[in-house]
Amino acid sequence: MDQAQAREWLATAVAEARAGLAEGGVPIGAALHGPDGTLLGRGHNRRVQDGDPSAHAETAAFRAAGRQRTYRGTTMVTTLSPCWYCSGLVRQFGISRVVIGEADTFHGGHDWLAAHGVEIVLLDDPECVAMMRAFIESDPELWHEDIGA
Amino acid sequence: MDQAQAREWLATAVAEARAGLAEGGVPIGAALHGPDGTLLGRGHNRRVQDGDPSAHAETAAFRAAGRQRTYRGTTMVTTLSPCWYCSGLVRQFGISRVVIGEADTFHGGHDWLAAHGVEIVLLDDPECVAMMRAFIESDPELWHEDIGA
Numbered sequence: 001m002d003q004a005q006a007r008e009w010l011a012t013a014v015a016e017a018r019a020g021l022a023e024g025g026v027p028i029g030a031a032l033h034g035p036d037g038t039l040l041g042r043g044h045n046r047r048v049q050d051g052d053p054s055a056h057a058e059t060a061a062f063r064a065a066g067r068q069r070t071y072r073g074t075t076m077v078t079t080l081s082p083c084w085y086c087s088g089l090v091r092q093f094g095i096s097r098v099v100i101g102e103a104d105t106f107h108g109g110h111d112w113l114a115a116h117g118v119e120i121v122l123l124d125d126p127e128c129v130a131m132m133r134a135f136i137e138s139d140p141e142l143w144h145e146d147i148g149a
Numbered sequence: 150m151d152q153a154q155a156r157e158w159l160a161t162a163v164a165e166a167r168a169g170l171a172e173g174g175v176p177i178g179a180a181l182h183g184p185d186g187t188l189l190g191r192g193h194n195r196r197v198q199d200g201d202p203s204a205h206a207e208t209a210a211f212r213a214a215g216r217q218r219t220y221r222g223t224t225m226v227t228t229l230s231p232c233w234y235c236s237g238l239v240r241q242f243g244i245s246r247v248v249i250g251e252a253d254t255f256h257g258g259h260d261w262l263a264a265h266g267v268e269i270v271l272l273d274d275p276e277c278v279a280m281m282r283a284f285i286e287s288d289p290e291l292w293h294e295d296i297g298a
């Protein structure tokens with residue numbers, strides 16, 4: 001996919017991550033786009049806000065999109081490499097593409113997804129890296145809780 | 150683990166699945182137990198009831214258990230072999246064991262979990278098989294939607 005388009009979509013996920021940070025939460029955001037580019041759902045990690053450990057950003061965006069008959073041609077955009085839980089979501093529901101802000105601070109299941117035919121667009125976005133790095137340094141316990149480490 | 154114990158725990162998941170069926174939903178139930186056997190959370194698929202495609206039974210039970218510092222020693226009990234999404238949940242959070250009612254009507258990611266060190270207890274429970282088989286026959290469209298097929 002076009003890098004400019006990927007960066008434009010990433011902006012929505014970054015805005016979600018910033019909103020989560022402002023709420024005192026884990027700063028990871030995501031957005032799900034339809035095959036024609038329509039924004040189907042957006043969300044951010046809500047572990048702290050809702051006391052919900054399942055509310056990873058990708059799951060929040062997927063949930064916000066509601067019931068869909070198929071995910072063929074959809075794109076999940078996320079500020080951070082998806083963990084195994086969110087990678088499993090992508091594989092199970094046949095989401096076609098994942099746009100990732102960065103995989104420096106956390107390396108999840110995106111290689112596994114690529115091996116199973118999912119298109120991976122890794123952007124190495126400096127803002128995403130800086131936001132996660134600052135968060136991990138300021139609240140390592142919360143971060144480790146969020147990834148079950 | 151002891152088979153009698155596994156079957157006793159499965160009863161909770163089956164009760165959840167039945168409750169989901171009575172609500173017009175997908176009849177899959179789950180329960181998360183702590184290392185000492187304490188029931189931490191229970192739930193069932195709520196795709197239809199909440200319009201929430203992320204509410205697979207295992208995720209519902211995990212969510213109901215709230216925030217936990219660690220999942221070491223915990224057991225996820227589910228009426229059906231966990232899909233990739235729920236298998237990813239188990240792997241990411243380090244849930245130690247999965248008790249499965251049946252894997253005849255759907256074969257998810259439990260072999261992958263076993264390969265990654267998760268203890269798998271597959272019970273081949275006839276009631277679980279019968280419940281899923283009847284559901285798949287009566288509402289194949291809903292079932293396919295639930296697994297992204």
